[in-house]
Amino acid sequence: MVSAGAAKADTSRVRRAPCIVLVGMMGAGKTTVGRELARRLHRRFVDSDHEICARTGVSVPVIFDVEGEAGFRRRESQVIDDLTQQTDLVLATGGGVVLAEENRTVLRERCTVIYLDVPPAVLWERTRHDRNRPLLQVEDPRGRIEALYRERDPLYRSVAHVVVPGGRGSAKSMLRKIEKALEHTCEN
Ligand SMILES: Nc1ncnc2c1ncn2[C@@H]1O[C@H](COP(=O)(O)OP(=O)(O)OP(=O)(O)O)[C@@H](O)[C@H]1O
Numbered sequence: 424m425v426s427a428g429a430a431k432a433d434t435s436r437v438r439r440a441p442c443i444v445l446v447g448m449m450g451a452g453k454t455t456v457g458r459e460l461a462r463r464l465h466r467r468f469v470d471s472d473h474e475i476c477a478r479t480g481v482s483v484p485v486i487f488d489v490e491g492e493a494g495f496r497r498r499e500s501q502v503i504d505d506l507t508q509q510t511d512l513v514l515a516t517g518g519g520v521v522l523a524e525e526n527r528t529v530l531r532e533r534c535t536v537i538y539l540d541v542p543p544a545v546l547w548e549r550t551r552h553d554r555n556r557p558l559l560q561v562e563d564p565r566g567r568i569e570a571l572y573r574e575r576d577p578l579y580r581s582v583a584h585v586v587v588p589g590g591r592g593s594a595k596s597m598l599r600k601i602e603k604a605l606e607h608t609c610e611n
């Protein structure tokens with residue numbers, strides 16, 4: 424793994440892992456930054472949450488309502504398996520993608536994985552008015568974010584080839600950090 428500040432060359436995945444994947448918590452900016460990154464790298468952009476919705480014809484909250492989180496996770500694993508086999512892609516994932524070991528394995532082995540590591544306080548500011556994230560529709564969403572961060576941060580790190588620390592900086596500054604790190608990790 425390399426950090427964005429001091430990225431070291433790690434070219435072991437270059438030839439067999441063309442998909443660039445963003446992982447991180449809800450509100451880390453995977454969708455926002457991923458779309459712009461794809462545009463700049465002349466790659467296609469796909470968001471796995473959007474792909475699940477396109478395949479089912481309903482929103483993420485509806486899938487959680489009807490099939491529960493387990494049903495959503497099964498669909499997510501299928502989509503991740505499909506998308507990570509594609510080339511010329513920037514893939515923004517859902518925040519819980521790292522929970523399943525099978526997802527972690529395909530991400531780590533097939534892709535260049537970038538973890539957008541944003542502190543819980545900032546995640547809370549960005550997601551507090553959004554009703555589209557079923558896991559945050561609880562009495563204490565801020566506490567939930569903190570608990571999920573504690574649980575998931577080691578999992579994100581375990582799949583990441585690059586960790587990009589974020590804070591209150593703009594999406595543009597996040598993008599610049601990612602591009603810098605990628606220069607050292609793969610050919611685009
Ligand atoms: N660097 C940033 N600075 C300020 N706001 C940001 C930044 N990145 C994203 N945002 C805003 O935060 C919100 C959440 O961002 P986004 O939807 O991209 O997160 P995500 O990582 O895709 O979350 P999820 O896992 O729920 O899909 C959006 O309103 C977006 O505009």
Ligand SMILES: O=C(O)C1=C[C@@H](O)[C@@H](O)[C@H](O)C1
Nearest residue numbers: 449472483517518519556557
């Ligand atoms: O963090 C999570 O577990 C989730 C994040 C979203 O991207 C969606 O995938 C869904 O709301 C679950």
Ligand SMILES: [Mg+2]
Nearest residue numbers: 453454515516
């Ligand atoms: Mg997203």
